[in-house]
Amino acid sequence: MARTQHSLLGSWLSVGILLGLLLSAALALEPISTAFSIATALTGYLSSPPFLCSHLMECCEENAYDSTAFQENLEKNLFGQHLARDIIFRAITGFMNTENPKKPLALSLHGWTGIGKTFTSKLIAENIHKKGMKSKYVHHFISTKHFPHGKLIDLYKDQIQLWISGNVTSCSRSIFIFDEMDKLQQGLIDTIKPFLDYYEQIDGVSYRKAIFIFLSNAGGEVINRVLLGSGKRREDLELHDLESALSVELFNNKNSGFWHSSLIDKNLIDFYVPFLPLEFKHVKECVMAELRHRKLMPDEQLAFRVASEMTYFPKDTRMFSDRGCKTVTAKLNLYL
Incomplete structure (x- = not known):
């Protein structure tokens, strides 16, 4: 300050x-x-x-997006996620370059904890609004913090609609991030359906330039099952290998936040983005990135030791980190 x-x-x-x-x-x-x-x-x-x-103040900028910078950020900082990186870059770039989109962009990011979903939403915010997650045009809702009580679901619905309509009126490029979707009260997310639909205006306001991002651990087991059972290298997996299985799982899973949701039923989610479980080499990359963030010299041996401290699954092959890179910072502190 x-x-x-x-x-x-x-x-x-x-x-x-x-x-x-x-x-x-x-x-x-x-x-x-x-x-x-x-x-x-x-x-x-x-x-x-x-x-x-x-x-003096932050203003809503219509054309602040830099596709080259965004692509470089994704390639440099998002490890082991070739599918998510490609889908998100093309989705955001195509949307931002469309002068009059037909509907808001809706991205649903899925996978286990610690593999880049929250980090990716942060990168999106930073490349559209200069202040990133601190921007008054980026709105981050956490289910267990903002919508914890099932008895207040009607109040939450009213609040969400007021928040969205008020903020999009202020900035057409508003970003709304709904975190912990797998812990969201059933039926609550359907209250945003009108804002995601193909309406030109609602009460005189256009919502077509807004971006909605949903983050969820739900679908992680489906992603892991497809990856282990496909017989393909992770680099050879394509979106069609996972997207259909993801949408079906979310629609039928009572713990997904999208259970029997009209957003899925009416095809209002543009992309279901799978985040793959991270391997040992990706965890090492996370350690190296954390060292660079702390302005320390890269140390391959230290990265190997920290990555070795993590736990992996399946037990017989220890192929994937069960926490991704989530505890890398804490583990690294033990050696510094």
């Missing part, structure tokens, strides 16, 4: 100095009309969206 205030103070001081110099020059030439013109022009600049958005 102090750094932000210091930056703003510096911006205003610079503007004040510039204003003083210009007014001094103007008064030397022609005291009244010239000074008034310059003051009017500067007032217009200081109150203009570019200045306000860069110095």
